[in-house]
Amino acid sequence: MANSISVSHLSAGYGAVQVLDDVSLEVPSGQTVALLGTNGNGKSTLMRCIMGMIRPAAGKVTAVIDGETHDLTGRATEEIVDLGIALVPEGRRLFPKLAVEENLLIGAYRPAARARMAENLDYCYEVFPRLKERRGQPVGSMSGGEQQMVALGRAVMSAPRILLVDEPSVGLAPILVSRTIDLIHQLKSSLNLTVLMAEQNFHQAVRIADRGYVIVHGRIAFEGASAAALSDNQMVRDFYLGQ
Amino acid sequence: MRFYLGAVAVTALLFAAFHLAGIEYLWFTAYVVVQYVVLATAWNILGGYAGYVNFGSAAFFAVGTYAAVALHKAGIGNLWLMMLAGGAASGLLGLGMGYLTLRLRGAYFSIATLSLAVLLQTVITNWSYLGGSRGVYVVRPAEVAVFSSFVEYLFAVMLALALLAICLARYIETSRLGYGLAAIRDDELAAEASGVPTLRLKLIATTISGGLMGMAGAPMPYYSTFIEPASAFGLNYAVNAMAMPLVGGLKTWIGPLVGALLMGTAQQIATVTISSAVNLLLVGLLLIGFLMLAPQGIVGLIKGRTGR
Numbered sequence: 001m002a003n004s005i006s007v008s009h010l011s012a013g014y015g016a017v018q019v020l021d022d023v024s025l026e027v028p029s030g031q032t033v034a035l036l037g038t039n040g041n042g043k044s045t046l047m048r049c050i051m052g053m054i055r056p057a058a059g060k061v062t063a064v065i066d067g068e069t070h071d072l073t074g075r076a077t078e079e080i081v082d083l084g085i086a087l088v089p090e091g092r093r094l095f096p097k098l099a100v101e102e103n104l105l106i107g108a109y110r111p112a113a114r115a116r117m118a119e120n121l122d123y124c125y126e127v128f129p130r131l132k133e134r135r136g137q138p139v140g141s142m143s144g145g146e147q148q149m150v151a152l153g154r155a156v157m158s159a160p161r162i163l164l165v166d167e168p169s170v171g172l173a174p175i176l177v178s179r180t181i182d183l184i185h186q187l188k189s190s191l192n193l194t195v196l197m198a199e200q201n202f203h204q205a206v207r208i209a210d211r212g213y214v215i216v217h218g219r220i221a222f223e224g225a226s227a228a229a230l231s232d233n234q235m236v237r238d239f240y241l242g243q
Numbered sequence: 244m245r246f247y248l249g250a251v252a253v254t255a256l257l258f259a260a261f262h263l264a265g266i267e268y269l270w271f272t273a274y275v276v277v278q279y280v281v282l283a284t285a286w287n288i289l290g291g292y293a294g295y296v297n298f299g300s301a302a303f304f305a306v307g308t309y310a311a312v313a314l315h316k317a318g319i320g321n322l323w324l325m326m327l328a329g330g331a332a333s334g335l336l337g338l339g340m341g342y343l344t345l346r347l348r349g350a351y352f353s354i355a356t357l358s359l360a361v362l363l364q365t366v367i368t369n370w371s372y373l374g375g376s377r378g379v380y381v382v383r384p385a386e387v388a389v390f391s392s393f394v395e396y397l398f399a400v401m402l403a404l405a406l407l408a409i410c411l412a413r414y415i416e417t418s419r420l421g422y423g424l425a426a427i428r429d430d431e432l433a434a435e436a437s438g439v440p441t442l443r444l445k446l447i448a449t450t451i452s453g454g455l456m457g458m459a460g461a462p463m464p465y466y467s468t469f470i471e472p473a474s475a476f477g478l479n480y481a482v483n484a485m486a487m488p489l490v491g492g493l494k495t496w497i498g499p500l501v502g503a504l505l506m507g508t509a510q511q512i513a514t515v516t517i518s519s520a521v522n523l524l525l526v527g528l529l530l531i532g533f534l535m536l537a538p539q540g541i542v543g544l545i546k547g548r549t550g551r
Contacts, residue, residue, distance in 0.1 A: 051436060053435065077435045077438070078440040078441075078443075082438060089432070089433060093432060093433030094429075094430070095426050095430055095434075096429060097425075097429055098425060098426070098429060102425070105422060106422055106423070106426045106434065106439060107437050109419070109423060109437060110438040113438075
């Protein structure tokens with residue numbers, strides 16, 4: 001079944017500050033799309049717009065879930081999660097005082113996910129055996145890499161069709177960045193997800209992306225229909241890959 | 244299930260012990276302590292579980308009291324109906340306040356609840372039907388069957404309400420609602436992103452919390468037989484409802500219970516031995532002491548000792 005997101009002519013900001021300016025992008029079904037850009041260019045704002053946490057000033061966000069088209073513009077975040085779209089927020093945003101398992105269970109808050117809670121929890125522990133060992137430990141006392149696993153697991157618990165990941169590499173050691181990117185790819189393949197990933201680590205993101213957009217000052221500066229097109233582009237090479 | 248049966252048994256034993264003691268003054272004093280158990284438990288549902296600090300507990304309590312006064316003036320003197328009316332009025336007030344203020348976070352929410360108390364006190368003070376600033380006298384019904392005095396009856400009713408409040412709090416704690424509220428307390432934005440319907444859960448919490456406070460306030464007209472705004476909206480309700488869970492320990496049902504029993508009893512003793520004016524001073528000192536030395540409250544202290 002098809003699961004995709006389509007953003008058209010989206011403009012958004014905070015008060016008088018405009019962050020996104022006429023952004024359009026497509027996340028086709030079954031693909032991993034990388035949203036590339038350095039800090040302060042609007043990646044997180046775009047993610048929040050899709051999740052309904054920020055009301056856009058203009059433009060439209062639609063999603064196709066299991067073949068059915070939904071208009072996401074102006075809908076409440078919980079409704080969007082309920083449709084089957086999950087966000088792994090920037091900086092993980094876990095519940096530090098709650099235990100690993102409690103964090104994961106909160107991910108299954110939406111009614112559709114509740115039915116498959118036990119099954120999804122088993123799946124999480126299978127993919128992240130580390131979390132099973134530490135299920136009773138408060139998340140705040142864990143390392144950055146482990147916390148990123150909890151954040152991914154929490155998103156998986158909502159049984160999503162589409163996964164949004166905002167800057168998974170933030171605050172992680174280089175080896176863990178590459179491992180986290182691999183994990184995202186693994187989750188995508190085994191759960192048949194459609195993925196939109198915002199990243200500033202171009203090398204790592206391009207590794208698993210089928211398609212990519214470069215966002216500069218709130219505008220899409222370059223669109224690459226394939227990973228190769230991205231890394232071959234002269235501007236991307238000059239500015240972001242340092243080659 | 245075992246918890247609830249145990250709670251009922253403990254409550255029944257407690258009542259039996261007080262009944263056998265047969266001292267009117269004891270019932271009169273214990274009523275106040277148990278009333279604070281209800282207030283503290285109710286406050287904790289919003290303040291401890293969801294992390295939204297309510298400074299306006301006195302408003303919810305007083306609205307319960309005045310709903311009962313209104314009913315009494317209209318000729319309905321049934322205590323249970325008065326409590327239902329008080330609970331409904333304050334529950335609705337909680338829902339309304341939630342709608343208006345729950346988009347505010349942290350200190351802004353707290354300030355809004357404080358202004359609510361000031362606003363409502365002004366309204367009641369100028370409402371002559373409810374006695375206005377002069378206050379209103381309420382005549383107790385004749386003695387009730389089974390109980391040896393009306394005060395003992397009031398004590399039993401408050402005890403039953405405390406049982407209800409504690410069972411409700413404990414139920415919420417282990418339910419999906421409780422998990423959702425804990426997620427809101429830890430990181431509201433992340434809770435929202437995880438699909439927790441934050442506004443709805445917060446509204447449920449303010450309604451339950453407000454409703455319980457209103458029910459605790461409803462028997463007050465029969466207890467004191469004279470109600471006037473300054474004491475119904477008294478600072479001691481707002482301060483105690485907040486200080487007791489903080490001293491006992493937030494996040495669990497047992498914290499407010501321990502805090503209310505301890506501080507409520509201490510205040511009653513202070514009233515008799517020193518003076519009733521020293522009460523709030525005592526609360527303030529205890530609160531400051533605990534916030535500095537044991538921010539996790541008594542429950543946190545004990546858990547720390549036993550290493551759990």
